Amino acid sequence: MPQQAQTVAQTAMRNEKGFDYKAPAELFPSRVKIGRARIGYRRFASAAEALRFAVEETPASALLGAYIEVKEARVDMREAQRLYDSPAYPLKRKPKAAVSSASTQKTKTAAAV
DSSP: OOHHHHHHHHHHHHSGGGOOTTSOEEEEOOSOOOSSOOOOOEEESSHHHHHHIIIIISOGGGGTTOEEEETTEEEEHHHHHHHHHSTTOOSOOOOHHHHHHHHHHHHHHHHHO
16 A cells, blocks of 8 residues: 555544444554564454454553554554544443453463463
């Protein structure tokens, strides 16, 4: 994708009303292979599901350098968190305490392996 087109797509995605939560999405891992908590490439039927997986089910350490691609535009993990926290996010969220404890538990499990 040309640089200008990618910039336009990313700008449109930053506007929550312009972000398509229903579009198919892909989660790409970081190229850095440091640490045990890593994720692999995954496809999702919707961007909302990809955001949920990244925020609710994956330890932050596994997402360093990872990104979600929706309609040929990349969303880094900081942007993914913002989209997940947006009032426009269409799926039901886990309570904040459950999300924090799930991430902590996964990190402890990965460290024990």
